[in-house]
Amino acid sequence: MTMTDVQSAETSACASEIVSGWLADFGEAVARRDFETVGDLLLDDVWWRDLLALTWDVQTFRGREKVVAMLGDRIAGVEAAGFALEGATPEFSELLGERIIETFFTFTTREAHGRGVLRLVNHNGQWRAWNVLSSMQDLIGHEEASTSINDVNRPEYRTPVPNRATWSEKRSAEREFADFEPTVLIIGAGHAGLMLGARLQHLGVSHLIVDKEERLGDNWRLRYAGLSLHDTKWFCRFPYLEYPDNFPLYIPSELMGDWIESYVNFMQLNAWVRTEVKSATFDERERRWTVTVVREGIERVLRPSQLVFATGMAGKPRVPETPGADRFRGEVLHSSRFPGGRAYAGKKAVVVGTGSSGLDVVQSLYEGGAEAVTVLQRGSTYVMSGVHGVPIFFGQFWSETGPPLEDADLLSNSFPLEFMLEKVAPPATRAIAELDADLLAGLNAAGFEADTGKGDEGLLGAALNLSRGYYIDKGCTQLIINRDVRVQRGEIAKFTENGVVYSDGSSEDVDLVVFATGWENTREMARPICGDEVTDRLSPVWGVGEDGELRGTFCQSGYPHLWFNVGSTSVVRGMVKALALQILGVEKGLLTPKGLTEGSATDSVRVGG
Template structure:
């Protein structure tokens, strides 16, 4: 298991993110394989607590983890059926020749940095959401956040807590769900099933047609519960939806990996006018002092946060393995024609290459499936 070069410690992938970051689903959904979280933990786990747990987990489970290591690329040898994997560890180049490579880098690849009109002329600080740290560095400042997904809301709320003047720029409608009670409805099986394994089976073995029916029913109930919240958001110009086919935030996640917000208080700030929202269609361009709107007015800013998402996993693969491998594998994530998640936890068109991603629940459950696939492949004879 490799860690990124700048993240020598196991938990740094979480620890080095912005201070306000927490898991947005309940602790009982997120237990690690073989070693569940303590029963005393909070419902929504903060990032530093999770980072410390990862370090303890690696030690307790005796995982061979390489921190300070970067995977720089690989090539597959069709004759030997092995990879030539190029690693840089603590600055030193290494070459490994495994039979199998698992990319467990998640759905978020390289940050998506859009070419926004005039952004190069902006005189203040520009950062992507992945590099944002904390509002304490911007006390009393003025910030423009491009995007309205989970990270955008978390950062807006953090900046507001540090007395910054915050404006969010909405590019498309967002599905907004209250953490409690609405988001908790989807996790109900984890509070009623006898064991964690039973809950995983119930939650992740539903056939696709039934999953759609269940999602529509769940979303209809969520709409009832969140009527007042969504009405208040719409009244101040924040656009909302409930996804394709009214299937809600969970299907948005499975189809495109984003487009929703699990509310932990930021929506109330928006509805009260304490955090402003403008539509992207009403903006003109950035200027040195901030963001100019089409009507000629100016939103002053010292900071621009690009909460604009990430490139797709296929594009991340392209950067690591090249066009030929990326094109052979095809799209990663989302549903295929059979209602299965594309190229996840199963053989791909590229021999010896596997993928895992998703939330803790999915990774915990499907890691077993992936392990069985690789164990079977390792038992197959290799060319002499």
């Protein structure tokens, strides 16, 4: 009998014994392929999320029967073994009203080093798994590079070399790709492109990041004055390099632009600016893309093996077609082109849309001296205060007292998305709404419809499914409550020469209309480059799919050797390692690309699968 089925006092030593006992029982049962015993170690409603380690995919399995079936199908093939408690002593804690033990563990497969998260619950006197994450950390033989004191023995540090190239000369050669091709071409030099580049750089995979901006960071630097990130600096960190302790809580856009530029330099990433991608075609037999780019007016053809779109969650701006727009004497623009409120001092404006972008624009117009601002709300919006919402949603993992970044990301990834939407988000949303009761009442009294979303999913549901607007308050709610800006419900039915007519029949003279109405699906960014045949085979990008995972990003896209890497800073940072490892797996012949035609797939292999 092990500590798996022993009840004891809640001490750290006891927690360690329980976890070690459970891992021993699990490992022994797996080794002898005794999946009946494996099932006894799991709750009926167990959740298991796998990030590549067992399935070479991002998958969630719910329920004892499905988890046991997955383990029975996969464990032998990948030769998973060596399940052991990692590092710090596990502790008893509480999750959703349940007393649990939460801990990290390690394991190996034939191909990889793994790391996981285990949450145990005492069920009728036996400690059973409620939630498990199995995550690939490194491919054996292809571990991330790091500097060691033993590097003093390397020849370049102790042997004279005639006409030795300088560091800057080496970097220039690496960056220019004059004599060789990049393995991975990444379109977009925002946070997603840079984070993937950094992961690939550490894995020894050649990469090139291209962007049409004039300067690295201009995608943030040139946005409207006063813009800052809506998430805290701890939530928006980059891999490998921490922000200074005195960085602002919400990083201003100009500072984020400078950070991006510095990150490229410090991480030694290969990036070209003033570069536009014109076309890309894939040769399935050669497993290479032919990509035509124009860099500073000069055309060049690149032949990467892998193509990644890291162009952001926003595709083509979506602006509703509205009768009479051609008659309107004022200015009409999408929020992505908004230059800042100061440009419209003394003007009358309407902002269509009440998500983060729309309410940011409203506040910028007010602070910039607009004569009058109307916000047009088409549907309800999830609103939470920063004062109450940020500590509840982000405080445990993302603050100055949170765990190390790699641990925080692993803990965050360990919760399946449907687990978060079904079990974690609703009580958190209700708790925030109770604390924000006065704010929400004030908004509704002003005619602004604020609610907690479908099933009280709140912020998480809105962010994951992009089904509705959401806003973490940074001041605009007070403008609405105080009637400093006017709320109008409905739609713009038509334009007049001097203004707009709303769907309720009322009208208003305005000088400016800003549509903060979102974007087309990110998948459409591929169409002008790759064409209809390729794009139509791609999965939609973003939103929780039927499998409980995000669609189309951080996983195979539906077309071979083509990937999407999109999401918020935190989501990308937490998942980009899995994407980089999949790319490496394809390059090393360990993972078969999905979407290859039958004739071109004959020479591919999938080890352990």
